[in-house]
Amino acid sequence: MMTGRGYHTAEHIMIRPVRTSPLTLQIKFCAMLFRRAVVWYHRPMTDHKHKMSDFAGFDTDALLSWYDQHARHLPWRAFSPERAPAYHVFLSELMLQQTVVATVIPYFQAFLRRWPDIQALAAADEDEILKAWAGLGYYARARNMLKAARAVCEEYNGRFPERADQLIKLPGIGPYTAGAIAAIAFDQPAVVLDGNIERVLIRFAAIDRPKKQVKDRLAQGYSSVLPRMRLSDFPQAVMDLGATVCTPKQARCDLCPLAKGCAGRHLPEPAVLPVKPVKSAKPVRQGKVLLITNQDQQVVMMQRPPSGLLGGMLGFPSSGWDKTAIDQTLAAALADKPLLDLPDQLKHTFTHFTAELQISLVQIDENWSVPAGYFWAEICPDDWPSLFKKAWQLAAASKGFSD
Ligand code: SF4
Structure with missing residues (x-):
């Protein structure tokens, strides 16, 4: 029977039984299982329904495809399916803390030429390391790098541990560096949050609170968007996006x-x-730096105490900025010498304070004997920490110094 609109009514539809063989059913069932297994294997590390809603639309595949085209070529990098050696990641990540990529590249290459593996680095003298590090700043990183290299050799037989919870126990290795080594060198699902990655995640989820208040949320968000594969490339892809696009x-x-x-x-x-x-505002510490020179183009220097600011580095006699006073013996030895104060002060910024330093020049004749704890050094500003290099440059540019 036809309805008024020409449609068949339901009771007139002929239902024909469809016969399917048991073999066909089995094949279809297996195909369905296979499709589900493929989807499951390529799922993000956290199931989509549990993915943090802030990051639900994060397209990891698109990001990795972009990385394949636009990755920065850096000397410590390797590209999938290769992975960078843990030693290269370790060196570069320690150098990159508080320092820009362009500055780090020549230091990384020089370190690798001189200490090509973790065993060579572990066997080096701290003085040599600090000298090679001069100019990178934050010298505690260099000392910790050496301690960590020795710990890897002594406790792990020269092979870096692979997991972030093991790496973080090494001297000077914080959560970020541990995560970066575990992920980049060992393809581990570790959380890696540097400034670039944090910025991308914060903008992606439009989080309008300061970073420090949302660290846990970012770590959870990061874990929720990790891909199943290419765990080594993933953090580097987000870093590069933050460095070049966002x-x-x-x-x-x-x-x-x-x-x-x-x-x-x-x-x-x-x-x-x-x-x-x-x-x-950063607190300001006032201080003094003494540049004591002789006719032989030498300057009086000292080796700074092993711990504390610029610990173990070469330095000029100085006071105030590091909460120490000028050594009494040295002050007495200079008592009858004329001091020339430079008209301009030197400003140098440390992490927690700014140093404002008065530089005083003293020219000495050959009969003056250097007090214990000091020595005459050749003029090699590139081997000195930035603070003293800047002090020397300021003095060298002044009229009184060249007269
Ligand atoms: S550039 Fe940054 S803010 Fe713009 S779409 Fe990409 S992640 Fe979002």
Whole structure:
């Protein structure tokens, strides 16, 4: 029977039984299982339904495809399926803390030429390491690097442990460096949060709170978007995106592989994120630096105490900035010598304070004997910590010094 609109009513539809053989059913069942297994294998590390909603639209595949085309070629890098040796990741990550890539590259190459593996580094003298490190700043990193190299040789027979929870027990290795070595060198699902990665995640989820307040949320978000494979490439891909596309000053969303799911992209100005914490002014420490020179183009130096600021490094006699006073014996030996104060002060910024230093010049004749603890050194500013190199350069540019 036809309805008024010409459609068949349900009771007139002929239902024909479909006969399927047991073999066909088995094949279909196996195919279905196989498809599910493929989907499961390529799933993100956290199931989608449990993925943090902030990061639900994070397109890891698009990011890795972008990385294949646009990765930065850096001397410590290797590309999938290769992985960089743990020693290279270790060296580069320690050098990159607080230091830009362009500055680190020649230091990394020089270290690798001189100490090509962890055993060679572990056998080096601290003095040699500190000298080679001069100019990179934050010298505690160099001393910790040596301690960590020795620990790897003594406790792990010269092979880096693979997991972040083992790496973090090495001297000077914090959560970031441990995660970076575990992920980049050993393809582990470790959390790696550096400044670039944090910025990308914060903008992606449009998180409008300072970084320090959302560390856990970022770590969970990062874990939720980890791919099943290419765990070594993943953090490097996010880092490169942060360094070249989603940069501190600019978000170039039109070039970004994450644009589709990114909440920050819809803000009038995504680059206002991350929210900057209110900064308190750095305290200022006043001090003095003495440049004592002779006719033979030499200058009086000392080896600084092994611990504390610029520990173990060469330095000029100085006071105040490191909460020490000029040595009494040295002060007495200079009592009858004329001091010339430079008109300009030297400003040098440390992590927690700014040093404002008065530089005084003293020219000495050959009859003066150097007090114990000091020595005449050749003029090699490139071997000195930045503070003393700058002090020397300021003095060398002054009129009184060349007269
Ligand atoms: S879409 Fe824009 S804001 Fe979002 S991650 Fe990419 S560059 Fe950054």
